[in-house]
Amino acid sequence: MIRSELIQTIADQNPHLFQRDVERIVNTIFEGITDAMARGERVELRGFGAFSVKKRDARVGRNPRTGEAVDVDAKSVPFFKTGKLLRDRLNGNS
Numbered sequence: 284m285i286r287s288e289l290i291q292t293i294a295d296q297n298p299h300l301f302q303r304d305v306e307r308i309v310n311t312i313f314e315g316i317t318d319a320m321a322r323g324e325r326v327e328l329r330g331f332g333a334f335s336v337k338k339r340d341a342r343v344g345r346n347p348r349t350g351e352a353v354d355v356d357a358k359s360v361p362f363f364k365t366g367k368l369l370r371d372r373l374n375g376n377s
Contacts, residue, residue: 286313320361330368337362 284292290309294302316326320336327333341357365373 323359328366330366332363332365332369335362335364336360 286309290302290306293309294300294305297305316334319326320334323336325333325335336359339358339360342355344353344355345351346353
């Protein structure tokens with residue numbers, strides 16, 4: 284599902300809301316999650332999962348084409364851990 288499909292689904296389920304308002308709500312939620320993660324904070328959505336930021340140390344990598352050693356800088360990467368309810372639903376447990 285992409286963002287526009289999510290917006291359309293929510294708008295269809297809530298006919299009393301204008302689609303532009305639903306779009307604004309969805310964008311605000313995503314911006315809030317993104318801003319919190321940019322500050323290094325953890326975002327937990329109960330029953331769904333938790334978004335966090337993991338730090339990767341600097342290391343020496345290898346260029347697969349030439350085999351030459353390449354320095355890879357330290358960086359932060361997003362990480363998602365599923366919640367128990369989502370995991371159970373995906374595995375067919377109610």
